[in-house]
Amino acid sequence: MKLSFGVKIRFLLFVLGCCLIATSISLNRFTDKEELLERDAKEVQENLLSKEKIVDDFLSNKKEIAAAKRYHIDAQPALDFLIKYRPIGINLQTFQNNKLKYWSTIKVSDINPASIKEGKSVIYLSNGDYEVIKKTDKDFTLLFLISIQSRYAVPENKYFKNDMDGLLSDSKIITVSSYYDKDIYSIKSRENIFLFGLKVKPGYADDYYSDTQVWLFVAGILCICMFFNSLCSYIARRGYLVWASLLFFAFFLIGRLTDISFGWFNHHFPLELFDPKIYANSDLIPSLGDFLMNVFAGTWWLLFVYNHKDQYKFPDWIKQSKPIGLFIHVLLLIHISAVAFFVDDLFFGLINNSKINFDIINILKLSGNSWVSIVILCLVWFQIYLTTVVSIEISKQLNVTNKERVILFLTGFAGVFIYKVFTDFTAFFIVYALVLFIIGRISYIKNKHFSVGLLAILFFCLAFNTSIKYIKYKDIKERSERELLARKVQSTEDPNAIIALSKLERQLLEDEFLVKYFTNADKANFAVLKNHLKDYLDGYLNRYDYNIYDYNKFETAISNLEAQPIEKYKRLVESGSIKIEASNFFYQVNNTFGYQDYFGIVPVIKDNILLGTLIIELRSKPYNYNNRLPDLLAEQKYGKDEEFKGYSIALYNDEKLLNQSGAYTYPLNGSGFKGKVNDFVTTNEVSQSYNHLIFKPSERKMVIISKEKVGYVERLAALSFFFLVFILFSIILYGLVWLVKNLDDDRVGWFSINRSLMINANKILYKTRIQVSIILTVVATLLVVGWTTYWYMNNEYRGQQDVLIKDNIRKVQQNFEKQVFNEGKISTDENAVADFNNFADINNADLTLYDTNGDVIMTTYPKLYNFKIIGRKMGPMAYLNLNGLQRSEFINQDEKIGNLTYAAAYAPIRNAQNKTIAYIGLPNYSNEDEYKDKIALFVSNLINIYALVFVAIGVLAVFLANQITSPLTFIQESISKTKIGQRNEPIVWRRHDEIGSLIKEYNSMIAALEDSATKLARSERESAWREMAKQVAHEIKNPLTPLKLGVQLLEKSWKEQDPNFELKFNKFSKSFIEQIDSLSKIASEFSNFAKMPDTKLEQTAILPVIEQAREVFKSIEQVEINIMNRSEINVYIQADKDQLLRTFNNLFKNAIEANDEDRKCLISVLVYHDNKNAYIEIKDNGKGIPAILHDKIFVPNFTTKTSGTGLGLAFVKQAVENAGGSVSFTSIIGNGTTFYLNFPLV
Template identity: 30%
Template structure:
């Protein structure tokens, strides 16, 4: 933020201008160095001096410098142009230039020019500085040449500018021109750095807010953390929305509302993009803390659980509805035309921004679904009830959509499938999750291909309504905007005046009509029917049926409306526009010609081909675009008057609604949708467009599938990387470990699927690329052959036509006359050049009148036809940013001498090429997407089939038990699996033998150990008994007076030792009965309370039980007596482990464990278990008490494990011991 503010306050306009000046001068000096090197190269200069002898070599040098360095070279011989490198601009003379460096300005361009004289040969080197075009469209911009400066912040200053300007000098310090900053925003390195600084500041703010919010969540303040993070995002969005803090510093197209604008919330594409990003960040934050949502603590009854679940699921449908409506505005409220995903070649930057917004929104939707389903799962609703709730919500939302007249039932069903898949995805095995992931992407692709078609149709309907309104409009707005320029240009047209001057009073009016049509009425106005009437000093120059002066005077007075100085609009019938003009053109002081020009058009008459480079961007081209793709029908008094397009309208409009003044959408059963409008009760307009075909839906879905799949894959990789980086123990050198862990954790079936699908995708990519390139090359080759054949056929026809001409002038007149006829009949453009390469005729003279092209022929074509004597050639040409293709051919006489050169510019070449590429790409993507999806599922099927016997073997291996009879496997095929199963069967036979031997050995060892233990335990009480008997016998024989007293004492000792033997017998008897268990449904809480009741009376023990679950009854499957004895053993051990007189504290807690288990923790504050004894604690005969048998904890371990649970412990010396017991929950099935 400090950097951004510093840049804003420190960097001034002067600094920016100095920066731009330095860059511009350095580029000009580079071009100067190249030209100086060229002009000092003796070989090149010698070649240029003898250009007549070496024209081909000279042309190659000219072409090299033009294409590689942007330096246009022109060679003059005796001050006559001999060779030229470019036909975009060609100087007609080499005079008036200094030999050092020159800065010259023309009507449409500025140059720096260097001149080199070699005897009678002059070489001019032109470097374009800036282009000025007299036409406004996307292909021509008034900007510096990109080879000189790519900055859009500066412009050339003129003598009126007195503000902050900078002079530009050559490397020899010769003044060239001055520059200044453009008014308004500037885009330069400083503004870019400032914008990046603001963005980084926002990222830092969001990161800080995220860290604080996450800290609050970890502290148990979940709601506060969520509110804080949401508030920070809302504040940031509010600041951006109300201050335009980025758009005021960056002149980027994403901030331009012309490209997209919906409402105050989304004034441009940036507004929608940043909103989607913030929504994603918030949902991602919720997803990261979803385990903290403990809704189950507050909702415990069944009915509230169901109500909450219904609301949660309906929220998904509502979120989805808001999402798709918002995304739909990217189509309906966008002026960019690249929203048709069947035209892949024409996709632009905004299309990819739209796709990014779509994919990020889908990620957000999936995360939200996961959050909702995760919270719902915590409510522990049965699967049957949950599925019924899902179906109920689906039906409810479909009913709501029906009431709101939205036909989205299919989409809602597909969305419900996605919700169900994500709900139960965690319950699936990991090998099926990839398949479900792909299924979800397929469903999302289908859903949004349907909505793409829906919103694209809405946009077409809007354009159709606008087209009808243009048909209904009294004025043709596009034409009227051109008439003002036309009347001005005609009054200043020296060529037109010259045609009249040399022909009066016997002027050929047909020639005048052709001239006016070609120069002024091409392009948009070409669809108008034109008639011209001419009077010289009030005398008609042609034969007219009546007095046009009086006729048009009457029209002016009674039946017209003036729309400009000289143009009038006639009141004509609906759907027809008719204009006329009265222009008095002074020829000289004595002669004046009055021009009466009449233009009439039916609004849906087709126009002749018009090159895109002449289309003015100021015109409303929606009408043109809608017209080109639509069918139109006009009805008068119920009868069809006229129609245009492919759709066949009925002869009467009786079947259509009778509402007047209302646009009505008609969606009939045919392959078209229609918009009908009745401006009055007598007239009906119908505009029709073809519906989107199944193939187009498939193309859109296939493209969206690939884009979404790639985006989701990148998201998964980034999410996994962030998860690794967030680990506190992460180190760079541990990346290898994480990689190996990831690779080794992939199941064998997943590896097979991955290998299978990867191989298919690689093969498809290779074959697809090869197919696309080869087919595209073949199409290009075929088109080239067709165009060469076409230009040759026409040239031959022209040669036959002029073969009988007597003079060169007659040949030229015939060629021009027949080219005019061919242009109208074939709807093609033609150019005719003299044998010296100068233009004689063009069907699009406006291109040359606007100085878009010079009147010279393409240099490369001229070289091939003139020097290499080729009959035809195809050349790629470029004017501004517009690319097209031209065919050239030589026209020869009967002696094979060159008469002229024919050129056929194909201005639609790029569009036709894109059309072929789009069709080819769509076909390949559709086919290969279906193949990838099909083989994806087939790979899962094959992998499961391959791993099925392995899974069976794995299952059997897991069930293999030395103490049981193991069942052998059967496999009928003698393959690798068969060999493995054979070895398995042999193994279990050997294991059976080993098991018997081990059983015998274990039985013998166990009896030996048991006998040793029993002997040891019995020996302890027998030894004092033996000593007592010996002592008593001696006292008896010695007649000891204390015999009776001694007898009583020894007898009491004997009884105590016998009781000890009885206790030992019971302990070993209980241990021997461990296998004899009776499992049943047992309340864990009840057994713990009973066990506590046994020891709660001990004044030295304080026992506390805490139930951390939400259930009052905790059922497990166990033997009642053994479970009670287990807890008795553990509590007894805890009490006996106390510190002498210190009060013993025992804390018992029960909580929910993972995977449907209960976790019982028994913690005491005793002495703890010494470190060297912990490994032996669960072994037989191990005890730390003098009176212990060493069987208590062994009994505990065997009892818990027999129930399917586990027992572990943690102990800290002098602080106590904690036992962790995990028991499976009771399952009804």
Template identity: 25%
Template sequence: MKKSKIKRSLILTVLFTTISVAVGKLGCYYSKSPIDKEHIESVIHAKQLKALEYLTIAKEVALGNDFEYLPKDFLDIQEQYSNQNQICLAVYKNWYLKHWPIQKIVLPEVFDPDLFSQTVILLGHNYYLCLHSRVDNIDIVVLSFIKTQYKHKNEYLNDEFANDFNLSDNVLLTTNFLSGTRIYDSDKNYLFSLEGETDVKWSRFLIWTSILLFLFATVCFFQFIVNIIDLIAIKKDLFWAVIMSIIISIIARLILYYINVPGFVFEGDLFSPELFSSGLLFFTLGDSLIDALWIFFTTIAVYLHVVKQEKKGLRIEIKRQLLVLSGIVISLLAVFIARYVTAAVKDSNIELELYKILNINGFTFIALLVLLIAVSSYLLISYLSLKLLHPHYKLKQIAISHFISLVFVAGFLFYLLDISVLEIIFFLFLTLVSYVFYFLKRYHHFFVVVIVVSLSLYFVFKTHDSYEKKWFDSNRVTALRLTSSDDLDTEFQLHEISAQISKDTTLQNIVSNSSGDFTRTSNYINNHYFSEISRLYNVRVFCFLPHDSVFVDTSSVQWQPWRQHYENRAHKSGLLVPNSDYYRLYRSTGSTRYIGFHLIHSLLPQSLTVVVELDDKLYRLKHGLHSLIFHDRFDYKTDNHDFSYAIYYDDRLISKVGTFDYRTRIDRQVDSTEDVFTEKNSDGYKQLFYRIDKNQTMVICEPKVNVYDLIIWFSYVFIIYYVIVLIVSIIFNLPLIKTLLAPTMRNRIQNTMAWALLVSIFVVGVASIHFTFQITQHKYIEATNEKITSISKEMNGQFAMVKDLNYCDDDYIEFLMDKYSEVFNTDVSLYNISGNLTASSLKDLYDENIIGSKMNYEAFRSFSDDNLSKLILHENIGKLKYYSAYIPLINSQGTVLGYVNLPFIGQDNARTKDRASMIVALTNIYVILILLSILLTVFVSKKVTRPLLIVKQKLQDFDIKKQNTPIEYEGADEIGDLIKEYNLMVSELSKSTKLLAQTERESAWQSMARQVAHEIKNPLTPMKLNVQLLQRAWDDRAYDFDSRLNKVCKILVEQIDALSNIATEFSTFAKMPKGQYENIDIYEAALSCVALFEETKNVKITVEAEKKTDLIVVADGDQIIRVFTNLIKNAIQAIPEERLGLINIKMKTQDENVLISVFDNGTGIPADMQKRMFQPNFTTKSSGMGLGLAMVKNIIVSIGGTIWYETQENEGTTFFIQLPLAIRL
């Protein structure tokens, strides 16, 4: 039968797994993105019709006012076409752009007939359907958006089709006629081609079917494990059954891993090594989840076997191997748990610092779930090992075994894996909890709270400690990176440039023919050597003769020798780039600057030195619109506003980045050490000192996690774990949910108060967040206005004497834009009076055609038509949305020279971060308030209901046979009145009980006296009669007087013996002594009693026990002998003389009790007598007082046991006795 179950479950496992894999492969297929040619061409046709309609309206305006201005109704039409149809309009007048769309489209300033004569054109990175018409000197161009297609994509810049095409963004648009699906207009003219990218497609129905089948296969597999355990446990023992189940589970798990079943699951981020991977034990987060579930269900399989066999009477061969195995298993599982938490921090990108609530995602919850499942397995294994071993070993032996295993096995591995001793204490505590739960034998909500609290504390302690170690380890790498190079490619180019410039004869000739004007020299070096580098760096080239000076506007001595300004700074605060003429400097803004010195040999009488400055655009403008093209190059540390670092040269601070207030001199204690890296914690900060060389030291600093954050961290972990436990309890109807939902007064009070507090906290929280946002918004508007005012004053002062921007030097204006951008930490663009770009700190974006060179048309019209002094608009480029401010540039005569644009990217991000920080802070505060409110409701409800629970307990313990104590309560409330009435009832009832007891005693003695009198009277009557007859024979001098005398004497002796027995029984029952309780081996006691009846004829008495040792009870030895003697004697007397008597005594353990059955094959007990079997004075025999069974029951009850019987007439009777086993320590 067992073998057939094993075969069936194994076949079903293989069958469901195979079908799951097959269905999964059918559900996952590769396909090109679908292209509905007919639909796309219909959309094209509709767009062309709309564009023609728009063009007709525009022509009417051209004929009406020659496009000198745009009528209000036309502006509304323009907005409607733009928003609804993604169609925009550009107007050229006299070949120059007069009106342009609000969107930042890359349009040529001069009309290009060749470009706009095409039906599909590419402007920047956008494809448009183009419709052109000319009215006199006006060219009208209507552009219908088709697709944005970038060469380089990132978070902000993504390909996107017009909405009505319903195409995947992965579809590539090309004008190559020979490739892809060709699209034509309504006149069958070729427009463009579409190429669908091969993509992975999933059939949801088939995938979910595959998952369901795989779950069925998993259930069948664990049923297979249960059957294997049952079979091996029967044939051999449980030890080998457990070993085989573990081996089979490990093999099955490895097979699943190596064949990736089901395969489609492993394609997701859950199984991505980039998210989490830590060696062979934890491949990925998904594998860790499967491993934890595998361990849990294997444990459940063993547990189910134990429970099932326990109902039949668990049979297990006692082996020390099982004791050792249990210790090893829980130790290895402890190592698994500890190592998993460490790996989840050090080797993953999962956010486990839960006080950073905005960084939490679904993977955080999965990581927490893995730990909860593993800890649940640990508790279950500890409980299961105790359940198996305690009937055979003392608790002390099991505890010592587990303790030794944890301390030595796990401790040794802990030492290798650098895990603290506190973790061993945590696992010992979990083991203790499982022991306590085992002995209490009942569920209590307190256990759940204790386990969740301890697990939450352990998780916070462990992860916090791991994050501290990870911080120091990772920042060692950061320090090396920051001091080595951010851009190895650039430094390699600088190495080559240094070698080439020194040998460049063309440059030498240019310098020789310069005649003191080195402009041509600078341009040559810039264009010939730095055209590629200028994409990432602002390049400035200066030419100096030995005695030249340089103007330094940031110094009190503004004219300084150029060597003093450049060379001293490079040598003191810079690092020489290997094999080059360049130094790498660090600035307080966090940017990297290179300074190079090239000595040019020429025919000039004095040597010429070319100084090249390279300013890193990435760091200086990383919060601006440069993030559109440099977004993927930013290091995560630069986005962490808590991260700071500083450079010390000769123990003096020369530069710093971040918010930390560094000392001007380095710590002497740290400076005296020769270690390359030094760790230090002080003033609430973590500090890492990196000695670069004998003169330079880098200090990296970041705030430590404070107590408040730890409390928040713990609160979130506790809530998550408790909610998970509640959900599981609801799904599986566990005792926890029954306890919480029980309709008790305490629960009603708790629920009412909790909901009232939660609703109040929620309302206050929402209101506070709303008003905080308003205050923040107002604060940022004020800050923005202040910055706009400052920039406006600065630029108006700078250009006060300028009459026309067209007469200014472009390079100088470009330099000013870069300077303002750096000083005010924002991008700056300057447009001329016609709305054309003059200069910008965003030159790269214009060069890359990310945005057009025309200013926002709405802003242009607002200034030119409405004469506004300031305008702030919402703008977007790709998915990057930001505020953009425009202000006019005015000279000292009040003439508007142009318009200044300030896109507030950094401020918008800062506002978002501040709002997020406020949400986190408020959420954290309210989480603590929620926990405190829940604790308050529990405390108040307990205090309110405590008197009621006392009354309930007193009523439960109320026993009319005992002395009941009154309840002490001083409260003068309704409960106090109830307790007073209870105490009064107890007092009155005590009096009534005494009277009743006295009456019962008198009645009992009267009844007993009557019974004794009756029993004594019965033998006295024949004794009197025989004596009288003997007296008559004496008087008559009967011849047979001697024989009569002997006969009478014999009768008298028999009757006197009967009277003696009556007296003995009565004395024994009435004067039952108090037992001398001690540990009694119940099996040996039964054997000794059976030995007394060995000589009884026609009766066979046997004693059986599942185990013949350790059946120890606490009782009086003489009383136990009396119990067995009475039961055996009654059994013998119940067997008819003509029947071979069989008396069978069996013993077996049930939980913490021993069950004894005494069977006889006698006549049984008639139905009318069964209810009075244990009453005194009742007997089914012709002799005796019927006190034997009553005495047996008194003895059994006095030692905490129970006695009952089962009988069938003419077949026999079985008496059952259940006694508690002695607790074995």
């Protein structure tokens, strides 16, 4: 059997889908490790060779070499080198007699040039691998450094990644090989000398093709879905629509259940979208990705149903039964209402059961998962729209009037309203009912013109509903999170601190410094000890305040004579302090409130002999999200306390304030806060717009967590955000539908699309053009103003940061110079280091002190140098500006450590003789994050404000366009009412503007038109009467001829005494009477037609007139006239009642006369209406009218009958037009004729 082209295409889609899925699943198995390595390694090789060429060109230029020898003397050429070469990954160090003179990076230092061979080689340092190009000229050495790969001695975090240098390759699957690796790719220099090898990281194939696999899998699924869609559409066209719908539903249902059960995406693709940690609601919605696919499948199936909505038919017994119709309507209303509850529950779960960021006020911080959730929300609302429209269209078949539908809808709404009043009343269901009403309104309008206003109201209702639910559910989730925070705040345990203390104990027990310190206790320097232990108490323990006490072997305090006796801590142990897990010497204090309290009794032992005891007390600091700097070396899991962001916290004991943190200022006495023991109480403070959560773990203790309430601006921003999102979603959806409709077989191609766009553009109304012009003008203005504002605020924020850091560096400089003046010099001993740390703490800053050669003397962040993340040198840009250009201060906005870019300020330190003896640096590690947060918040606020402005401008554009075009609309309506032969009222316009001139011309035109119409009517009337006279003469002449002939015959018979005279007389007299009746009929017809101008328009009900006309012909045998009224109300028009009756009489009479005598004449009359017109269809089963006669059917005196005047249908046309209506007809030979009459409603 030969398959059709359509069947081949369908199976091709199915086969293609299966192949794509199979390719996606099996892609990893066919991944060639060597091929991947070769591809990425070639990229490294090419980029490295290009950098080598740049260096070789530099070294081949003697002027450049001569200039490089003077970089440490001539600052400006040195700065030029930095600006030109450092951005492309080439750095330089110059040495004279193996002593470093110039450096362009602080990432590499402490290199001995004597240990590096001449030419090109590779060195492996503690922070990465580098290609070195060495050039020696007498006692001067140039070392060019090209970074190959970072390799840090600290755990990886967002600042430090052990990856290939981004300027060589952004590949994440290759790394530098070791000596023992076999499968490597050799990287060589331009001289073909081996430099280093590259290898593929273990597990490369697990995620290398993950993105490609996902898209192949998705494409395969879409192809299979399209195959089943096409198959089910084919089945539907064959007449099995219900089975096709069920089959399509079963396909999606089985597919989704199978995916959820076997986890195709979860097992094959490591996507965050399918991570239940991000979102999980139930077994059917185990992840956000599954939620998206469920909604997508449901939307596709509903679209299938929607496209075939007109083909779903109820059996006749259901259509005709009113009780069943009412019952089905109730079921549909219950279904649509249940959808609202279901959507409400899903929306709540999407917010409450997820870790997705829904802070739409800060739009730029929204993640990919956030936008996926918003797409899901749009699709769900679209599903509601499809469900409602399908339900309405199906219900139209039922024997239920619109009035009954409205009563059912209002009754259901009243029931839900009463139920929600006594449960949890919100405006959601009121607005939801309004949404359903608007959708129903759109569906019931037969003449479906595009209504911007109706669509805008629909989008506004959807946005309003979404925003109120969004705010409500965010509040519910925020309260639950605040309750957890309240329990966490009053908790005495900190699991992360316990892990950190266990690590601290191990470090202390292995520390040789402590042994030396306690061995020489009589010479001990406590400041040195404290500074030494500071490194141990960094990281996560930086969140704790600590005290350190040292005791000798006799348990007597060594340094701090005011220290607590060691017996105090032993008593704490005896009184119930808990030894922390995995530790022998650290304990947790019980019965603390609002803070965590730990202490350690650490013995210092040498050769099993107790040298002394070290006591460390740690107490948690008040919760504060905004730390002054990020912990660069902290592990990724120990980030900031994000959950405390935006909260203020207070702790009360016996109604007395213990401590507080955050923006809110709490009273010293907490009696104003009323709480319940072991329960959560929420109160609102009107004066300061704060919401307080009060938790009392006991009668005496109280925790208060406060947060600023959501203001009206935020609520309005949420409304505008969702309003714009729904508009954008609708535009995209409409565009997709338009493309699908236009890209068919006959019109495919860009030319046809452009042509269609041009045609549609020519159909745009003038009013719409004005609206679009206003909106586009304002949008363009907003974009320009927005960009200008962004540029200005960007510079302003940077300027503010510069001013702030300048103020800070000047204060630090002045204060430190005072110390130098007092001491006369800069000391570098251990006491000086401790004093420097204290100085930094007092100034609340991180500081680094450099000597005049740019070497680090002291720093408050020694880990960066101890782990050799950076070298112990001053930033080259700062050093050249301060030392070379002799600037009094310098701010570098582009300092960089790892992946962290930050601002740093530098200033010289001068002694009493005003001589520079050192340089001090003040890094601001958090400035970039602060800048990004401020800019993101500003841009988000700008977008929200512009969204509100856009909505306002849209409303204003509609108003202005209506105002501008209202005169044109008025003129259009007046012109449309202008008729020749009637009195046309002039337009009154009191303004002397362009519209006034146009109206003046119009008034002149109708005056001239009226005069011309009078003359034309007179001429037409004279011409018509001439034709009428000819016709009357012709019609009268026809019967007169036989009359004359009959009289002559009678006269001859009388003279000849014809014996049959009596018989002939009777025969001729009967003929005379018939001819006289014909003359009388002709006279009556012409008399009636002559009376047509005398029209008396009045409000007339159509149905009674039709019933009166039917009564005239009711008694005629073999004639049946049926009237079907589909109007819900009495239909009234403005017409002459007598003319209207004669119109129906003529139409019924013509239908009867056009019928064969041997069959029954059936006439059906259908009456219906819309918002503007009443429509009447009169259909018969007569012979029909030949197509050649269609154009003449309404012409006076034209008739298809052997007898008649041809004035009946001419009268009908004139009478209908007198009532402001129109008449037309269709006719099929042998099947009958249908006349269509329409009249304007009163």
